[in-house]
Amino acid sequence: MNGSFGWHASSEAGSEPLRRPTLTINGFELLDTATAPAGSSELLDGVKKAWGFVPNLNRVLAVSPAALEAYATLWGIAEKTSFTPQERNIAYLAIIYENECTYCMAGHTNLSKMAKVADADIYAIREGRELDDPKLEALRSFAAKLTRNRGFVGEADVTAFKAAGYTNQSALDLLVLAATKLISNYTNHLADTPTDDFMKGVEWVAPGHLKADA
Template sequence: MNAFQVHDIATAPAGSADILKSVQDAWSFVPNLHRILAESPAALEAYATLWTIAEKTSFTPVERNVAYLSIIYENECVYCMAGHTNLSRMAKVDDAAINAVRDGRPIADAKLEALRRFAAQVTRQRGVVSPSDVDAFKAAGYDNRAMLDVLVLAATKLISNYTNHLADTPLDAFMKGAEWKAPGKLKAVA
């Protein structure tokens, strides 16, 4: 679509090379998303910083991954859905829950379903949710902190999902078997 360079540490702008090196050290490879974000040191730093901050939210790893998948579903990002499907498996998210979110269906676990619905509503409605949406989220055991923590996850995915839309980021090898076809609700405006 748009000719974005898929950088490596040697070709990345100076402000991005150190971040790519730290990703390489942490993950043993550099995902294509990071390699494309490297074109803008500010965008790469923003994403890397938000990713780190997201780990500090009130959510467990399972909850964090369910929320990420829900946000990704709403944003229809095929790259992130494939990646986060496998990251969710690594975080011990139940396959039935992963498949439900990937298919746009409810999750059997009531608390995770409340999180899925709220994260989806926040993303779809750009943060404009009804009092009944908030009440349902809180009734499941979440609080105001969790509502704001959903925003941290949504901001993180905004950068990655939108980058992948703009760049048509190629899937990484570790995503094999987790490919996904988006529902197709989002269409570019001519």
């Protein structure tokens, strides 16, 4: 994902330079508060105030005010689920792994570190390995199966998830996280969103890509 950043300027003789948004490899605009539709610019401004910059994912989503609002809303709701910050990030990583989103895996690697998820757990999920902690492994495994099987899991899977200390609420809360990542992961697949500077050093190659290159 090597789309360029910033803005292209072009002008005709005697005219002011015209700023046009850079495109991703797949032709999606990377917008900012100055170029986004009215319904998106305020949301982008909020993202910038919260993060200090606007991630390229949000810049792509800004093309559709509805998509950007949906993602921002779900992101906020996800933080109200029954999971601890560590559990939420482990579930996110497991979902991202199954969806093979290189952009989100890089981003959530750093977000997971900020949430104090152990490096050993982060890199185990990135590499498709089980976690040492039984409860966290039950969460990782169940989140992965829900995503991989589009919600179709067996009675034994649900029983094992509950035996680890989770509940029906936990299972439904996982769907909130899965819905949040569906928007971001699929957007990044569709647009081929370029990674952000803060992701340098934690880039990820999805297992499916490895198989395709074999």
